[in-house]
Amino acid sequence: MTVSVIAASRVRQWPLATAATACLFSFIAFWAAQRAAHVTMLDLMVYRAEGETVRAGGDLYAMRATSANLAMTYPPFAGLLFTPLTLVDVPLMRTLATAGNLLLVVALVRLSLRLVSPDRSRTAQWKATFWAAAVLVWCEPVWTTLRYGQINLLIAVAVLWDLTRRDDNRWAGFGIGLATAVKLTPGLFAVLLFVVGVCRLRQAGWNHWLRQSLTAAAVFLGTTLLSALVLPYDSKRFWTETLFETGRVGFAEETANQSLRGVLARLLHTDDPGLWWAATAAVLGAVAMTLAVRAALRGDKALAVVVCAVTALMISPISWSHHWVWCVPLLVLLADRARRVWPVVVVALAFASFALWWVPHDPGRPELDQNPGQMLLSGVYPLVAAGLLVGYAVTRWRTSRSA
Numbered sequence: 001m002t003v004s005v006i007a008a009s010r011v012r013q014w015p016l017a018t019a020a021t022a023c024l025f026s027f028i029a030f031w032a033a034q035r036a037a038h039v040t041m042l043d044l045m046v047y048r049a050e051g052e053t054v055r056a057g058g059d060l061y062a063m064r065a066t067s068a069n070l071a072m073t074y075p076p077f078a079g080l081l082f083t084p085l086t087l088v089d090v091p092l093m094r095t096l097a098t099a100g101n102l103l104l105v106v107a108l109v110r111l112s113l114r115l116v117s118p119d120r121s122r123t124a125q126w127k128a129t130f131w132a133a134a135v136l137v138w139c140e141p142v143w144t145t146l147r148y149g150q151i152n153l154l155i156a157v158a159v160l161w162d163l164t165r166r167d168d169n170r171w172a173g174f175g176i177g178l179a180t181a182v183k184l185t186p187g188l189f190a191v192l193l194f195v196v197g198v199c200r201l202r203q204a205g206w207n208h209w210l211r212q213s214l215t216a217a218a219v220f221l222g223t224t225l226l227s228a229l230v231l232p233y234d235s236k237r238f239w240t241e242t243l244f245e246t247g248r249v250g251f252a253e254e255t256a257n258q259s260l261r262g263v264l265a266r267l268l269h270t271d272d273p274g275l276w277w278a279a280t281a282a283v284l285g286a287v288a289m290t291l292a293v294r295a296a297l298r299g300d301k302a303l304a305v306v307v308c309a310v311t312a313l314m315i316s317p318i319s320w321s322h323h324w325v326w327c328v329p330l331l332v333l334l335a336d337r338a339r340r341v342w343p344v345v346v347v348a349l350a351f352a353s354f355a356l357w358w359v360p361h362d363p364g365r366p367e368l369d370q371n372p373g374q375m376l377l378s379g380v381y382p383l384v385a386a387g388l389l390v391g392y393a394v395t396r397w398r399t400s401r402s403a
Helices: 002-036 040-055 074-081 085-087 092-118 121-134 141-146 152-163 174-182 187-199 208-230 232-240 261-267 276-298 301-315 321-337 342-352 372-379 380-402
Strands: none
Touching: 002 092, 002 121, 002 141, 040 085, 040 141, 040 187, 040 380, 074 085, 074 208, 092 121, 092 141, 092 152, 092 301, 092 321, 121 321, 141 152, 141 301, 141 321, 141 342, 141 372, 152 174, 152 187, 152 301, 152 321, 174 187, 174 208, 174 261, 187 208, 187 301, 208 232, 208 276, 208 301, 261 276, 261 342, 261 380, 276 301, 276 380, 301 321, 321 342, 342 380, 372 380
């Protein structure tokens, strides 16, 4: 009897082992492809330079690094966070960053599955995690994140770690606060939590939504104040000057800018869409966040989180293509909810096709003279996201009318 139980247990583990092996081979192939492409991990080198500047007591926002002459664009806390990168040599740093990001791909898929289908068994979730990670690692946002040595996967994992905790978890909100202290856009998740918490005050009184939002705010303020104590000059300069210098990050019309502002800049053939962007972003943000709040109030937390993530990417002045690693939870949610296969296939192809790079994008700024076909390709992520938001809004409207 004991032997048969052990044998049955081993048989059940075979699919999990197969999925893990497939994921490992996919990651090895991915790593080899990155090496063959001679990736420079340019942003990682900038992070290292920022850490070196902090240790040397230099001016963070006067610093320029790499042959691309890139500047510091994050809040001062990020400079403190990057100081450990200076403790190892460059080859080891790149190896550790690649390995760490691949592990973060697995973590992001795992948390996405926990968010979308929390009732699955642990074995089933891990099996699905390995299979999904083996495929999703080849999406353009993930590829480009590892190519540049970016921290997008870390930010997304920190946010989802919070949003998949139990309601009574005391640490929930900590990850969002830290992520917002490094990159400001995750702060929209704290706004979502706060608004939902306020809406539930009458029914439930003090609730976990409010607690998480206030925890995130407290962590953000605490790390920001700590940075101000350690780096007073840099903190003052960032919060009074650098924060408002959107051109410091890059040109709005660049193909890599997959935000609403980037689409409008290319559409209007200008590097500053101005009020057109402000008005459109305000309307889109208000409508999309209303959809997210209502989804959360109905108990559909997964949908609320994904809509909030897409909204943050759309309304941000600059959302580089590698910021769209949120396509991972988006695709996990779509695969779980879609009644037909074709929407999942279309969205997956949009993020895996590298279509935005099929148009001219050299330093001569050819994006200012794109034709309609090129505009469609260079705006593929926000167009797909907008289509999904409109489709969801129409579905909800039809459902409410029939009800």
